[in-house]
Structures are given as structure tokens and as C-alpha cells.
Amino acid sequence: MTLDLQTAFARMNEYCGKIGRPIQVMEVCGTHTVSIFRGGIRTLLPTAFKLLSGPGCPVCVTDQSYIDVVLKLVQRPDILIATYGDMIRVPGSAGSLETLGIRSVQVVVSSDDAVQLARKNPKKIVVFLAVGFETTAPATAVAIAEAERLELDNFCILCGHKLVVPAMNALLGGMNHRIDAFLCPGHVSVIIGSDAYRPVVERFGVPCVVAGFEPLQILSGLAEICQQLADKRPRVASVYQAVVTPQGNRTAQNLLTQYFEPYDGLWRGLGRISMGSLRLRSEFREYDAMARFGIEEVPGKEMPGCRCGQVLCGLIDPPECAMFAKVCNPDTPIGPCMVSSEGACSAWYKYGHSRSNPS
Amino acid sequence: MCLAIPARIVQLDGDHAIADAMGNRWPIRTTLTPEVRLGDLVLVHAGYSISTVEEEEAKETWELLKQIQTPADKIPSGFEDLPMGGGA
Ligand code: SF4
Numbered sequence: 001m002t003l004d005l006q007t008a009f010a011r012m013n014e015y016c017g018k019i020g021r022p023i024q025v026m027e028v029c030g031t032h033t034v035s036i037f038r039g040g041i042r043t044l045l046p047t048a049f050k051l052l053s054g055p056g057c058p059v060c061v062t063d064q065s066y067i068d069v070v071l072k073l074v075q076r077p078d079i080l081i082a083t084y085g086d087m088i089r090v091p092g093s094a095g096s097l098e099t100l101g102i103r104s105v106q107v108v109v110s111s112d113d114a115v116q117l118a119r120k121n122p123k124k125i126v127v128f129l130a131v132g133f134e135t136t137a138p139a140t141a142v143a144i145a146e147a148e149r150l151e152l153d154n155f156c157i158l159c160g161h162k163l164v165v166p167a168m169n170a171l172l173g174g175m176n177h178r179i180d181a182f183l184c185p186g187h188v189s190v191i192i193g194s195d196a197y198r199p200v201v202e203r204f205g206v207p208c209v210v211a212g213f214e215p216l217q218i219l220s221g222l223a224e225i226c227q228q229l230a231d232k233r234p235r236v237a238s239v240y241q242a243v244v245t246p247q248g249n250r251t252a253q254n255l256l257t258q259y260f261e262p263y264d265g266l267w268r269g270l271g272r273i274s275m276g277s278l279r280l281r282s283e284f285r286e287y288d289a290m291a292r293f294g295i296e297e298v299p300g301k302e303m304p305g306c307r308c309g310q311v312l313c314g315l316i317d318p319p320e321c322a323m324f325a326k327v328c329n330p331d332t333p334i335g336p337c338m339v340s341s342e343g344a345c346s347a348w349y350k351y352g353h354s355r356s357n358p359s
Numbered sequence: 360m361c362l363a364i365p366a367r368i369v370q371l372d373g374d375h376a377i378a379d380a381m382g383n384r385w386p387i388r389t390t391l392t393p394e395v396r397l398g399d400l401v402l403v404h405a406g407y408s409i410s411t412v413e414e415e416e417a418k419e420t421w422e423l424l425k426q427i428q429t430p431a432d433k434i435p436s437g438f439e440d441l442p443m444g445g446g447a
Contacts, residue, residue, distance in 0.1 A: 031362045084405070110406020112388055132405070135363065139407045142390045187363045190402065190410045212416075213362060214423050242416040243402060249409060252391045 002239060008219035009044065015226035016046040024050045024178050025225055026171070026314050028164060029185030030057030030342030031213055037351035039215030041222075049226070052178070052314030053344035055167050055270060056185055058132045058160075059086045060312060060336045060343045063266040064300025066131075066160050067092030072295065073127055073158070074102045080121055081105045082114035083129040089339045093301060096339075111143035118147070118155035127289045131160040134191045137278055138252035141259040144280075144287050158289040159279050163262060164188050165196055166276035171313060172204040179314060181207040181225040183218070186240050193248025194238045201234050210238040259284060266299060268336060269309025306335035311344050318345040318352075325349060363404035364424065365417035371397045378403055381421050 003011070016023070027033055033053045036042060042051060055061045071092050073079050081097070085107045088097040097105050108114050111128060118126035130140040140157060147155040164185065171177050184197055189210045197208035207228040211221030220239040228234050238244050256278070265277020285291045302309065306328070307321040318324050318337065328334040330346050337343035366378035366387070374390045378401070389395050392408045400417045401408035 110388075112406055135404050135409065138391050138409075139405050142388065142407065187402065187404060187409065190363070212420075214419055242413050243410050249391060251393060252409065255391070 002214075002216050003220040003223060005216065005219065008216070008223045011223040012049065012219075012226045013046050015223070015230035016048045018230040019048070019226070022048045022050060023180045023226075023229055024052055024314070025181045025183055025222065026052040026054040026179045027183040027218075028054040028056040028168065029183075029188065030060070030340065030344075030347075031187070032056070032183060032185065032211070032218060033344055033347050034342055035213045035215065036218060037347045039218065041215060041218060042352065045222075049222070053311070053347070054171070054182075054314055055267065055312040056133075056164070057337070057340050057342040057344070058136070058162060059090055059340035060308065061162060061167075061267045061269065062087070062090065062131055062160050062336065063268045064092055064302065065266060065298055066158070066300075067096070068094075068298070068300050069158060069290070069295055070097065070127075070129065071095075071100070071102075073289065073293065074104055076293075077104075078123070078125055079104060080117065080124040080126045081129060082108045082117050082126050084108065084131065086340050086342075087129050087131060089333065090336050091303065091333070091339070111139040112146065115143050115146050115150070115152065115155055118152050119150065122154060125154045125156065125292075128155070128157045129160065130157040131162075133162055133164050133185075133188050134252075134256070135187045137161040137260065138191065138249075138255050141255035144259055144284060145255070147287065153286075156287045156289045156292050157280070159260075159277075161260065161278040162265070162267065163276055163278065165192070165200060166262070166273050167267065167270065168197075168200050168208075169203070170270060170273045170276065172200070172206065174313065176315070177313065179206065180229060181209070181234070183221050183225065184208050184210040186210060186212040186217075186244065189238070189240070189244045189248070191249045191252045193246050194236050194244055195246040196248065197236045201236055205234050207234040208236050210236075210240050210244050212240040212243070266297065267312075268302075269312040303334050308335040308337045308345070311337050318348040321345070363402040363409055365400055365412045365420050366403050366408075367417075368395060368397055368399050368401060368408075371395075376408070378408070381425065 114128035260278040262275040333339040337345035366380035370377035378387045
């Protein structure tokens with residue numbers, strides 16, 4: 001249920017008083033991060049309540065090795081890269097698609113556009129940069145189904161899809177995490193359903209609360225978290241019942257299992273996460289750019305001095321990075337958390353660094 | 360990247376549709392929500408509808424998006440690639 005502003009704050013203050021110690025809540029999703037900053041929510045929170053930004057920006061958690069593979073692929077004259085906009089600015093070891101001035105790159109707004117690009121360019125092989133969480137992965141599955149139907153042999157994907165729940169498990173399983181509860185992403189949950197968080201609650205005893213992106217919904221979600229912590233009764237809850245069901249979108253889930261399988265893939269900053277990434281099932285190898293071009297995954301080197309890894313795990317706030325705002329800013333980003341508009345460093349830079357949360 | 364925006368289905372042919380959000384229209388696919396009908400409100404993400412949505416919920420989000428996109432506020436945000444589907 002969405003609360004009004006006063007009620008949400010009154011409840012948070014009351015419950016935080018009951019909890020009697022500082023609490024740290026991670027917003028898993030990059031869209032929440034931006035909305036929280038824009039809504040000025042950080043400035044209004046009880047002093048004992050600290051928000052941590054999590055690994056919920058797909059661009060930020062895409063490992064450098066992925067970009068390095070893309071930069072290898074673009075050297076082939078027969079390849080055309082189709083990508084969502086944010087990816088073109090993410091630095092690999094040698095630069096980004098943008099800074100290197102790569103011309104064989106086309107920005108698309110949907111996976112369907114990438115398929116159409118392949119249809120229109122029969123002499124080229126279109127490689128779609130398939131990144132994103134469970135919200136975006138079903139669209140990639142549909143694109144492959146479409147390519148199959150059209151018998152397109154010049155369409156394939158570089159699969160970088162990631163799964164949210166394994167990342168939450170990995171964070172909580174880490175030695176030095178400081179997470180008391182999760183604010184779970186609204187639109188990922190539309191697909192996976194709120195029941196998907198049950199194992200997290202059962203295993204680690206932390207509240208998992210799904211909220212939409214309006215500031216009031218976020219506040220209602222945070223108030224629900226405070227209540228659960230005060231009552232010491234962690235559970236899965238949703239303040240976004242209008243669109244998030246316990247079971248999620250079955251059509252999308254079925255497509256995901258039909259085309260993909262989870263494996264221990266690389267996340268930037270978090271390393272390999274058990275069953276945290278998706279790859280195409282072996283029967284769809286012909287659509288897998290790695291298999292098609294015989295490319296091996298080589299872990300990338302992190303940018304020296306960039307602390308994105310710690311930012312993504314909620315271990316530090318971006319201003320604690322020595323490069324933040326000095327050398328690293330959205331115009332000349334050093335790490336991916338500054339590149340993506342939903343990255344924590346970028347959000348802090350634009351809205352946050354003068355009015356940080358008291359910690 | 361995971362932001363979906365509400366839009367109304369104003370044309371529907373198989374799983375190809377035209378969506379309308381605040382007067383902006385663009386082609387989407389309804390493959391992931393086979394139950395939708397002409398006139399339904401859906402959440403659109405990266406060119407695909409991912410669920411249906413209530414009128415009230417849609418209006419709240421449109422209000423929010425309008426505030427975000429006021430000309431006085433040129434600060435780029437996570438929403439800048441809207442309303443074309445929040446592709447990235
Ligand atoms: S401020 Fe820049 S260099 Fe520092 S962690 Fe963020 S992206 Fe990396």
C-alpha cells in the first residue's frame with residue numbers, strides 16, 4: 001500500500017526509534033537510485049537510516065572483459081554492433097565504442113530493432129549487445145525466436161544478461177557486507193514475481209520489499225522495511241501490487257528458460273557470481289557470438305584507482321573514491337558507475353555530493 | 360535501464376502494436392503479454408510490454424515523467440531515453 005508523505009516519515013522515525021541502532025538498506029536498482037536522489041529522499045531520512053546503492057545498473061555490472069570482446073568484434077569489417085545507448089560509453093581496457101570512434105555501431109531501442117537491422121543488412125553479421133536484468137532478457141529471447149522464424153543467419157547476440165537474486169545472495173554471503181534489508185526493483189519484479197525473493201529472506205533473514213519508482217512508493221517501501229526490522233519479522237512484501245504479482249510474468253519466464261541457462265558469470269566488481277548470469281542454451285549456439293567467433297572470456301583488468309567494485313557492493317559511497325568529481329565526472333568518466341545515468345557515481349555527482357546522507 | 364513506462368495500446372495487429380504515452384507514439388511488441396487487447400494500458404520496457412497496468416498507476420507515472428521532463432530541468436537522468444521504452 002502506498003502511504004502519504006507524512007505517514008511514511010512518521011512511521012520511519014517511529015520504527016527507527018524502536019530499532020535503536022543505525023540501519024543500512026540497499027536499493028538494488030539503478031532506477032531507484034536516481035529516483036531517490038531526484039526526489040530528495042536522502043536528505044529527509046531519519047539519521048539512523050542509511051541508503052546504499054547496489055549493483056542494479058546493468059551497464060555498471062557489465063565486466064570489462066565484455067567490452068573488450070566487443071572491441072575485438074568491431075575489428076571485423078563484416079560485423080555491425082547493435083546496442084542500447086548506454087553501452088557505447090562504457091570503457092574497456094583500450095577505450096569505449098564512443099571514444100574510439102567506432103562507426104560500425106548502431107544504437108537501438110529494442111532487441112526487435114536489432115533483428116530488423118540484420119534483415120536490412122544481409123551482407124553484415126549483426127551482433128546485438130544483450131545486456132540487462134530479467135526485465136530486458138525476455139526481449140532478447142523474443143529476438144532470437146524471431147531470428148529463428150525468419151531463418152536469419154546473420155544475427156547473433158553477445159549475451160551479458162544478469163540475474164538480480166543471485167547478486168543479492170552473493171552480497172549477503174560476502175564477509176563484510178553491511179546490508180540490513182533490500183529495496184527490490186519494481187520492474188524486474190514484474191517479470192520474476194515477488195516470490196523470487198523468498199529464498200533470500202529465508203536464508204539470510206533480511207526484509208525484501210518491492211517498490212515502484214514514484215518517490216511515495218519508495219518511501220512506503222522504506223517504511224515497510226523499517227517496520228519489519230523493528231518487529232524483527234523479515235518477509236517479502238510489495239508496495240507495488242498494482243503490477244507486481246507473487247508469480248510474475250510466466251510468458252517471459254518461460255521464454256527465459258527456453259532460450260537461456262544460468263551460469264557463474266563475471267560481474268564487474270563482484271567477480272563470478274554463482275548462477276548470476278545467463279547464457280544461451282547449447283541448442284542456440286549459432287546465435288551466440290562467443291561461440292560463433294570462437295572468443296574466450298578473459299577477465300578484464302579494472303581501471304587503476306577506480307573503486308566501482310566497492311561502490312556496487314555498498315561498501316563505500318562514491319565520494320569516498322579519490323577520483324570522484326576530481327578526475328572522474330560524467331563528461332570524462334573513469335569507471336562504469338559514472339558512465340551510466342543510473343550508476344551510483346553519476347547519481348551522486350549530479351544530485352548528491354553536497355547533500356549526502358549523514359552516516 | 361530497468362524502467363518501464365505505462366502506455367496505451369492504440370493499434371494492435373498480432374503482437375505488433377502502437378503504444379501511446381502522453382501523446383508520444385511508438386511501435387512496441389506485445390509478445391510477453393499475449394493477453395492484452397486494444398485500448399489496454401501496459402508497462403513498456405525496451406520496446407516490449409511486460410504487464411498490464413491500472414489507469415491510476417499509469418497516470419501517477421505520467422505525472423512524474425512530466426515533472427522530470429520540464430524544460431527548466433535539463434539535468435540528465437536515468438529517464439532521459441524515455442519515452443522510447445527505457446532502452447538503456
Ligand atoms: S568515481 Fe569514477 S573512478 Fe571512482 S568509483 Fe566511481 S566511476 Fe570509479
